[in-house]
Amino acid sequence: MRHSNTTNGNGGAVSGIIFDLKKFALHDGPGIRTTVFFKGCPLDCWWCHNPEARKPQIESLCLKRSLSESDDVSHGETVGRRVTVDELMVEIMKDEVFYDQSGGGVTFSGGEPLMQVEFLRELLLASRSRGLHTTVDTSGYAPAEAFDRIDCLVDLFYYDLKIIDEATHQKYTGMSNRLILENFERLCQNGNRVQVRIPMIPGITDTDDNLEDTVRFIKPLSVITEIALLPYNRFGEDKWERFGMVSRLGDVAVPPEEVILARAERLRACGYTVSVGG
Amino acid sequence: MNERIKRLREQSLRAKASVSLERAMLLTEFYDSGQAERVSVPVARALAFRYLLEHKEVCINPDELIVGERGPAPKATPTYPEICTHSLNDFEVLHNREKVSFQVPDDARKLQRDAIIPFWSGRSIRDRIFAEVDAEWRAAYQAGVFTEFQEQRAPGHTVLDDKIYQKGMLQFKDDIADSIAALDMYSDSNAIDKWEELTAMNISADALIAYAKRHAGKLRDLAEEESNSARKDELRQMTTICDRVPAEAPRNFHEALQYYWFVHLGVITELNTWDSFNPGRLDQHLLPFYRRDVESGVLTEEGARELLQAFWIKFNNQPAPPKVGVTAEESNTYTDFCLINLGGVKETGEDAANDLTYLILDVIEEMRLLQPSSMGQVSKKSPDRLLSRALDIIKTGYGQPSLFNTDAIVPELVRQGKSIIDARNGGASGCVEAGAFGKEAYILTGYFNLVKVLEITLHNGIDPRTGDEIGIRTGDPKAFESFDELYAAYEQQLRHFVDIKIKGNRIVERLWAKYLPAPFLSILINDCVANGKDYNDGGARYNTSYVQGVGTGSVTDCLSAIKYHVFDEKHFDMSTLLAALEANFEGADDLRRQLLDETPKYGNDEEYVDEILRAVFESYFGCIDGRPNTRGGHHRINLLPTTCHVYFGSVVGAMPDGRVSGEPVSEGISPVQGADRHGPTAVLKSAAKIDHLRTGGTLLNQKFTPQLLADETGLTKVAHLVRSYFKMDGHHIQFNVVTAKTLREAQKNPEKHRDLIVRVAGYSDYFVDLGRNLQDEIILRTEHWHS
């Protein structure tokens, strides 16, 4: 273990910016969970389902709410709030009885939780000391040192592998994927439990080539046994619209279920446990 | 299901509910004959019971396996004029109303006018009650502070244990004879009364035997005439069964079911017991018969399934007797609250789930009938299979079975003074009420409107709807300087109305004991025979009177809003608030928005407001629990609304939780519709802050979209949700698994959604039969955000 597991005494006062906290989260790890959504993300995915999460600062967005077809009203909404570890832990611990019963725990997601790594680390320490199962849902885009600060405190990583081809990745997320892939390999080599998550965006991530590349990339990493396919849905698109942002994705059809199931079958044939929809 | 069951089920679904005056006419004939005047009241009641069973038509439907109808035909529903006499106007309402209508035959109107009304007017228990209660009671009742169950229905609320599976009516008669022989005529001052009561029981036991024999006779005739040899054999076999039970103890599965059914008909013919008389722990009672019959080869699993399905249909053929007046508004349903209990623990404390539990669950899933209702008793010892099988059925969207926590029911009953064995043999009945089956008369006495009490407090004792001073002067709220002062005023007002209710309960209990004893039901409930005392007069081993609190969530949110905005944050003062309420928020949109959106609300696991919930509970509990009734038992509380929260809402003006005048108040212990914003775990945490173990039942409704339960993961996690709630001593939870879209569709095209059953509050009902308000409310009730 590379880092001490105890807080330095005032870790509870450390604060960070989150944009949501969701209880009874059913698709963010084992059991019944509470998921904390960190604000701020270094990537800029075309299909992002949380566009309001991208900027690391608290911001005021104009939210369009349509009451009826003819009557659109807009109102300002503050996205993001600063909270301390202590405050957040009080909220998280409220559902302890459900975690105990279901083998659940807490999930840190975003945005990109590793963008606020000290805040994340304190939360993980606090969760650990209370016996909670911890999951970190990451894009993988963070300095290697950031992962070093937390990896021994995480029971399960949910790790997005979006696109393996570097140029394509650059095009659709605004960043090279080199760091992502390196961090991934290192986490695996260090023996962390990692579940691969692939957003299935038709024609972008959901292509024969990309899925073959992905399998080729993860094959040598024997700790990888689980893959989750996350089918594209219109939920994100709806959000872009409500926040008055323009999506570059254009009109993408939701992939039919049989297509996704066929993909899942192919991956299963390669020896992986595959779930659809998280 | 096989062809026969399909046919019987179809017939039952198609049969239209109607009013039958058969019972009313026979009863009136008997009482008019002068026979009743020559004997004691209990004996007269028994003779009347016998007269009914001797003369009512015997109805055997084609293809049936279990026989006997309460009325002359399926869903022909009797009236009980000795309890409440329908006016001609009531008949018109029943006949013409869109929902839950009862067809009234033309000659019935005439008979009602010429024979029934003249005879029973002034003699019915309803008339007697209203003549005896005082002005205070009447004012509070009329204002909608509380309701009174026993003005229209008999004190029922009891469930059968296993005694009839061991003894026939002849053996019960032996017990009665022993009890008579043991009477001490020299020193027991009540010996004469006991003798009368026991004699009445004896007559009633004979009456039921004779009633079964009439069925045997008719079956014999039908067998003679029958040309189909298979059916002929069946009819012969059924003749043998009806010749044997209920006189003797049942020997096999079929006899056990038929025996129960005769007993059921006896109870619901004697009086219109509110509510829920039913076999209770059916998977326990029938198990020995099932095992024995299957082993000896006289019964197959399929055969047992068919008999159970036939049994289910019999329940569905008996709609709840139609009510009159306000009660018809507050609780409008065909369902008579028979709640079959499955699972739970044995009297030794071991898990009780067995093969038959799962077979009955199959039957429930296949039959999809409104009645009987069903529930799973889940203890920490129950296998996960029981819970997941139940959820499997729940997710089909039919609202059954509901889920109860055995580990709460048992300590609830034990706290009230029941032995642990009696508690373990008990369960829940009606909506959610805990009871010691076969040993307890647990009477629901009426709903109590907590929100109305607060409204009256906010007007210093005056009901703002009428301007009448029906409460006490607890102070001008504008002069209150702290929240504590306001709360003390509320508590004082609460105690005042509870006192009125309890005083009324005493009067009502005595009237029932005096005028309408139930000797037949008394045979079935320990220790009425041993005590020589009627069920309605404290003869049972345990005698409980409940007052059911309604609007816990609403009253908590109202108090929270006042504390937060007026006293803590000083956003506005009491005068401003009261003026806005008086104007029903007209011109006070911003204030209303603050009340709705910026107030700590119950259901979110927030201490600020849940602290108030605890206080609301303690106050209600404190002024009711433990106060003696007139039957040797005590008053207790439970928190359930049936559909009364709609009626109670209709008599309350705008309130500080942002609710506008006339809207329903919160139901059961569920949060106010739409006030819970942090998902089901937060709701359950908040709800668990009520001390369930000191109640006799609480009702929590949760609505889920079917998607949540669609896959194994969702199902498992919901099972964990239930287990967690039960770990925190939650008493009961029920799930409505439907989409709002479906419901809206159903509202628009009711004819296309006749089969859509939703869980209303403690029972399931056809969505299209519900009133518009209730429909709207069910649509609104927070849909959890996972889809």
Ligand code: SF4
């Ligand atoms: S990594 Fe996730 S949060 Fe960040 S831009 Fe991409 S989709 Fe959005």
